[in-house]
Each structure stands twice: as C-alpha cells, then as structure tokens.
Amino acid sequence: MSDRFEPVIIGFTCNWCSYRAADLAGTSRIKYPPNVRLIRLMCTGRLDPTFVLKAFSEGADGVLIAGCHPGECHYLEQNYKALRRYQLMTRTLAQFGIVPERLRLTWASAAEGARFAEEIATMVEEVRQVGPLNWPTRPVPRVEQASGGAA
Amino acid sequence: MSKPKFAMYWASACGGCEIAVLNIDEKILDLDANFEVAFWPAAMDVKYKEVEAMDDESILVTLFNGSIRTDENEHMAHLLRRKSKLLVAFGSCANEGCIPGLANLSPREGIFECAYTSPSTENPDHLRPRSAWQAPEGTLTLTPLQSVVRTLDQVVEVDYHVPGCPPESHQIAAVLDVLIAVVKGEAELPPKGAVLGAGDSTVCDECTRKRDIKRISKLSRIQELPMLNTEDCLLEQGLMCSGPATRSGCNSRCPNVGAPCIGCYGAAPGVLDQGARLMTAIASVVDEKEPAAIDKVLDGLPDPAGTFYRFSLAHSLLRANRAALAEKP
C-alpha cells in the first residue's frame, strides 16, 4: 500500500458518447485509474452547475464533464450550453479558491475508449498534483450558549 | 391578561430591516396593541442583562435580522433562541448572509487589509481593531470577527423565514397580521420552517417584461446601455438580471422600473443554490459556441461569484472561499 493521495473524481457523462466511450474502455480492457465515479446523464445539457457544487462541497476533489464532440450532440446544441456553463463555472469557482484543474470538460465519442481513458488518467494526475480539496462540511459554531458577547 | 411579548434584534446588518418594519405605517399600532415590546435595541433601551434575566421562552416571537459575523452576534442568537418561543429569521442577512456574506470571498486578513490599509484609507499607524485594549480606566473589549459569516439557521434552530433585503412593507404587514390572528386564536401557526411574506415562484414569473428566447452576444452594465427599452426582458437586452433564480414576493419591483433584479429575495423555491441556477440562466442566453468568443461575453461579468451570490453566498453550497473556511473560527 502506498499512501499516495487518491483523488475522488465525479464524472458526469453523456449517455450517447462518453458513457459508451467509458464502456468501450472497459470491454476493451483498457486500464484507467479507478478514481472516477461516473454518473450518466442523457446529455451534458442536463448538467446543472448545482451538481458540480454539490460534488465539491461533499467531498469530491475534482469533477469531470464529458459529452459528445461539438456538432454531435444528440439534442442538437446542448453541449455548447454545457461548454458555456463550464466556462462560467470555472470563473466563479476561482473566486471560491477552487483551481481550474479540478473541473475538466472533455468531448469523447462512443469509439474513443482509449482517448477517454487517457483523459481520465491525465485528470487524476493533475488533481493529485493540486492535492485534496476537503471542503469543510459545515460551519463550526464557536461560542457556546453561556459565554461571549460584549454587552 | 398581559400581552404576549415581541422582540426584534439586529446582528450584522445595515439597519434597513428595522426601517422596513417602521415603514408599515399605522400597522405598527396593531403591533403595539397586540404585543408588549420586550426588547428592540433600535426602538428602545433594554440591556442584554435584562434579556438574560427573562424566563426561557417568555418572548412569543423574535424577529432576528442580521447575519452572524461576530462572537456577540452568535451569543445573541443563542440567547434569543432560548428566550423565544418563535424565532424568525427576518430579512436576507439572517436567512442567507446577504451583503455582509460577500465578505466570505476573502479570508479575514483580506477584509482587514481592505478596510484598514487600502489606498483610500488614511491610517498611517496601521491600526487594526483588537478584541481587548488596556486603557488607564480599565480593559476595553470589542467582540471579535469570526472567520466567516453564517446565517441564523447555521447557528440555531429557526422557526420561520421572512426573506428580502429588506422585506417589503406590505409583506411585513401580512406577516404581522398572521401573528396577530394567531394571538387572538383566530388562526393556526404556519408549519414550522415555513417561508412567510413571500411568493412561491420566481421574480420572472411576476415580471411583466416580454421574454422571447432572444440570445445575447454581449453582457453590459446598466450605465453602458443608454437605450434600454421599457418592454423587453432586461436579460435579453444584455443586462445581468437575477429574476430567473430569485423568489417572488416583491411584485418584481426592480425590473418594473428598469433596473435588473439583483436577487434580494434569495433562492426561489426548489432552487438549492441561487448562483448555480443563475449560471444556468446566463449560459443559456449567451449566443456563442467558440471558447474564446464565450470568454469575451463572460468578460462583461467581472465578478461572477459576487453577482450570482450577491445575497445568498453564506447559505450557498460552498458558503465561502476555501481559505476563509480553512481559518480558525
């Protein structure tokens, strides 16, 4: 056992491409790090920024969003919407002290099992470099019932 | 029979909530007719010691406005929780952190730096506030600033929520009417945890401006758009408007007069995180597909976190900047 930091990464994948790419990677026995927990959406257009914030606030060290290549979304232009959300989230998250390495957007077609696996490996390495996020779960009260307070 | 007791307290707030309560005109007489005001620092002089001496739960209802920023705020939240049967988080600060909550984007040192050392501050001796100071006459104390702003319900249990910055006067009057009807035995208390004095949809739903799935290729600030028209949705005219994610209740006051909604009624029902919903809304209207072009539009929004979470940062999923959260409380 090494005590190397193993980041937890939540991966939101589109049903039509990237999820199949991950599947293909699996059936072709392409190895990729086990750090990513994949969650299948019908399309990246369903990716509500709330999901990303929830993942970070509840223990994820990184979030991966993977959809169909530009122009190939099965619901027309939803992956462009995902791209805009991603760019906006990156800017907003920076103000919270969450570095861009922790949120990654990638495109992968159903045939790109090997590329998708590589993409995951790269992300795991990058997140490992920036270290654990450990978002505090709740604000800690400081003053107990009796004490404190200028009167 | 003696009248039930009423209290109102301000923690870290601007005082606007108190003014809003006084703005209910002659309704204030109904308050006086039906309640004994036991504690209300903005209106009368009652010492904290006197509140401490009251029996637990002897105040029927306390309207608590302001966020929890200092040890004193926290102490008062616990004290008033103990002394009150019903504790109401009143106004945006108590509910969601409001403008004071924006300080959560900096660690404490950044706040002090900005307030006491920035170029606009005349402070040659680099003075900083301290929690204790030895004066010849004795020790002077100042309540310490905590690492982050918290909302009332992050500190104690809250019975009801009244949103708004400040809550609209007609909504405050309606809330008082409910309380008075309960006191008179004419109505039941609303279910615990209820949001009172607000609507249950979004500001967009109340707004009468025309929406037309128009896409925008530029985000501007209001002063950069001299030709705002009076009929169309402001977001579609290129202004950041928080209406899509904000709770209704104000009759879309701001867009009615040509100013975008800045989100003061907080997250709309069913919206977990007001900022996340606004990111969705903005990403939907921007009419670009290339990363560089998208970035150019987004440059029109120089402070996204401060804009999307102007009122709800302290109650958002992330609540504060990482460095601020990591500091000792």
Ligand code: SF4
């Ligand atoms: S975005 Fe603003 S201006 Fe447009 S409909 Fe909603 S509240 Fe009205």
Ligand code: SF4
């Ligand atoms: S329009 Fe928005 S900012 Fe204006 S009062 Fe209503 S909720 Fe508040």
Ligand code: FES
């Ligand atoms: S269907 Fe794959 S991104 Fe839309």
